[in-house]
Amino acid sequence: MKKSKVFWIYVAIALVVYAVVQFMISSGNFDMYYSNLFITIAINVILAVSLHLVIGITGQFSIGHAGFLAVGAYVSAIFTTNLGWPFPIALLMGAIAAAIAGLIVGIPTLRLKGDYLAIATLGFAEIIRIIFLNIDYVGGAAGMQVDYLTTWTYAFFVALITVVVISNFTNSRHGRACIAVREDEVAADSMGINTTYYKVLAFAIGSFFAGLAGGLFSHNFFIIQPSQFGFLKSFDILIYVVLGGLGSLSGSIIAAILLTVISLYLQDFPETRMIIYSLVLIIVMLYRPAGLMGTKEVTDLFKFGKKSKGGNVNE
Amino acid sequence: MSNLLLKVEDVGIHFGGLKAVSDLNMEMYQGELIGLIGPNGAGKTTSFNMLTGVYKPTEGVITFDGKKMNNMSPHQVTKSGVSRTFQNIRLFKELSVLDNVKVANHSLAHHSVFSSILRLPSHFSGEAKMERESIEFLKIFGLDKYMHELAKNLPYGMQRRLEIARALAAKPKLLLLDEPAAGMNPQETHDLMELIALIREKFDLTILLIEHDMGLVMGICERIYVLDHGQLIAHGSPEEIRHNPKVIEAYLGEEVAE
Numbered sequence: 001m002k003k004s005k006v007f008w009i010y011v012a013i014a015l016v017v018y019a020v021v022q023f024m025i026s027s028g029n030f031d032m033y034y035s036n037l038f039i040t041i042a043i044n045v046i047l048a049v050s051l052h053l054v055i056g057i058t059g060q061f062s063i064g065h066a067g068f069l070a071v072g073a074y075v076s077a078i079f080t081t082n083l084g085w086p087f088p089i090a091l092l093m094g095a096i097a098a099a100i101a102g103l104i105v106g107i108p109t110l111r112l113k114g115d116y117l118a119i120a121t122l123g124f125a126e127i128i129r130i131i132f133l134n135i136d137y138v139g140g141a142a143g144m145q146v147d148y149l150t151t152w153t154y155a156f157f158v159a160l161i162t163v164v165v166i167s168n169f170t171n172s173r174h175g176r177a178c179i180a181v182r183e184d185e186v187a188a189d190s191m192g193i194n195t196t197y198y199k200v201l202a203f204a205i206g207s208f209f210a211g212l213a214g215g216l217f218s219h220n221f222f223i224i225q226p227s228q229f230g231f232l233k234s235f236d237i238l239i240y241v242v243l244g245g246l247g248s249l250s251g252s253i254i255a256a257i258l259l260t261v262i263s264l265y266l267q268d269f270p271e272t273r274m275i276i277y278s279l280v281l282i283i284v285m286l287y288r289p290a291g292l293m294g295t296k297e298v299t300d301l302f303k304f305g306k307k308s309k310g311g312n313v314n315e
Numbered sequence: 316m317s318n319l320l321l322k323v324e325d326v327g328i329h330f331g332g333l334k335a336v337s338d339l340n341m342e343m344y345q346g347e348l349i350g351l352i353g354p355n356g357a358g359k360t361t362s363f364n365m366l367t368g369v370y371k372p373t374e375g376v377i378t379f380d381g382k383k384m385n386n387m388s389p390h391q392v393t394k395s396g397v398s399r400t401f402q403n404i405r406l407f408k409e410l411s412v413l414d415n416v417k418v419a420n421h422s423l424a425h426h427s428v429f430s431s432i433l434r435l436p437s438h439f440s441g442e443a444k445m446e447r448e449s450i451e452f453l454k455i456f457g458l459d460k461y462m463h464e465l466a467k468n469l470p471y472g473m474q475r476r477l478e479i480a481r482a483l484a485a486k487p488k489l490l491l492l493d494e495p496a497a498g499m500n501p502q503e504t505h506d507l508m509e510l511i512a513l514i515r516e517k518f519d520l521t522i523l524l525i526e527h528d529m530g531l532v533m534g535i536c537e538r539i540y541v542l543d544h545g546q547l548i549a550h551g552s553p554e555e556i557r558h559n560p561k562v563i564e565a566y567l568g569e570e571v572a573e
Contacts, residue, residue, distance in 0.1 A: 165432050172431030172438060173424050173445060180418040183407035190367055192393035192422035192485050201428070295409060
C-alpha cells in the first residue's frame, strides 16, 4: 500500500517537471537550445536506464548499447521519412527492431562472461553500425535525412514509461531473478532460475528501450549518420550507469542528467571540454568509487530508521 | 516399503583424460537420510554437481522420481525436486535475507513478466504469496529477525542456515547438503543436527549429506556411501562403515589412530 503511494508521489513530481518545462517551451521562454537540452536529457535517461537493467541489475557487462540505439534510430527514421508512417508507430517499430536485434545478439553472446561478453557486444555494435554504413537505402556514410518530429512531450513520456517499466520489472520476482544472476549465476541456476532466459530477457528489454531512445534521437536532428553510433556513444551510456552506481536506477538517471548538462555547457570551451569532462569522471570515481548512489535508490534515503543497517546482527 | 526416489547407475564423469568419478551406484528411498563421505578430492562434490545438473555425466544414468536427469540443466533439476546447498557459501550477498529465500521460491510463483510490468492484480497476489511463504521458512530457521539484513552481513553460522532455508524454499523432495557443518563450532554443529532432523520430519524430505564431521555423519545418517579416488569403496550403516577396513584405510584410519 505504502509503496504504491510513494510511486505515485514520484510520478506526480515527474509530471510537474514535465508541465513546467512544457509551459516554458510553449510560452517561448525556452528557445531551441533549452528545449533541445531537455529532450537530450530525456533520451540519455532512457539509454542509461535501459543499460542499467543489463549491467546494473543482471550484471551482464554489455558495451554495445549504441548498436541498438542505431537500429532504433534508423528503423524508425525509415518508417517516418521513407514510408510516411505516424511517428508513435515508427518509434514502436524501431524499438521492436532493436529488441529483435538484441535477441539475435544476446542469444549467442550471453553465454560469455565478463570481458569476453564486453568485447563480443562491442563487436556486434560495430557490425550493426557498419551494416548501416553500407546500405545505400539509408544514405550510407553521408547519412539520412530525417524529419524533425521529436518533441519534449514525446521524449518525456517515453522516458517516464521506460523508468516505470524497468522499475516495475526490477521490483518483481523477475527482477529478483536477474539480480540473483548478477550475484551468483551458479547458485541462481541451482535455485531453479533459468539464467539464460533471464539474461536474454533483460538484454532484449534493454535493447527495446535503447531502440525507443534511438527513434527519439534520430528525429531530434535533421540528419543521422552511422558515425554517431560508434563505440564512443556506447561508452557515454556506460559512463552514466557506472557513474550513477551499478545497480541503482535513480543513480543512473541522476548521472545521465548531470553529465548531459555538463557536456552541453562545456561545448562553449571546445579546447578543454574533454579534459574537464574526464576530470569530473575521475573525481567522482575517486571519491565515490561505487558511483554517485552506490547501490542505493533515492527512495532509500527517505527511510531512515526503518531498516537496521548492517553490523548489528548479533544484537 | 517406501519408494525409490533416486537411482544412480554406473555414473561417471571425466574431464579430458582425468576420471573424476567412475562407476557410481547409489539408491535413495523416500525419507532416507544418507551420508556421502570420503577424503578430500574423492569426488563427493563432483558427484553432487552431477546430481544437480551442473556437470553432465559422461556415462551412466541418473533417475530421479522416475525421470532421467542426465541432460537436465540445474534449474530443471531444481524444478523436478532436487535442491542443494554449496560447500563454499553461495548466497546472493547483496540481496536481503528475505530476498535470498524469495529467489528460491521463484519457480513456484506464476505471475508473468507482463503482469509485473503492468502491475496487474496477479503480480500483487503472487508477490504477497512469495513473501508469506518465504517468511514462513525464515521463521523455521530463526532468521526472520534478520530478514531485511543483507545476506553478507550475517555471521557465518547463520549464512549456513540461510543456505539451507533457501534450498528448502524451492520445495524439494530431495535435499543435497554439501558440508553444512564446515567451519562450525561444536555447539553450532549440534544445533544443525537438530535442525536437519526437524526439517526432515516437517517437510518429509529425503536428504543426502556430504560431511567431514564424523560425529554428525555417524550420528544422524542411516546409511553411508564412501568415495575414494572417484570410486565407491563402501556402503552400509554407520556401524558397518566404522568397521570397514577399506574405509579405515582410506579415510578413518588417521582419525582412529589419533
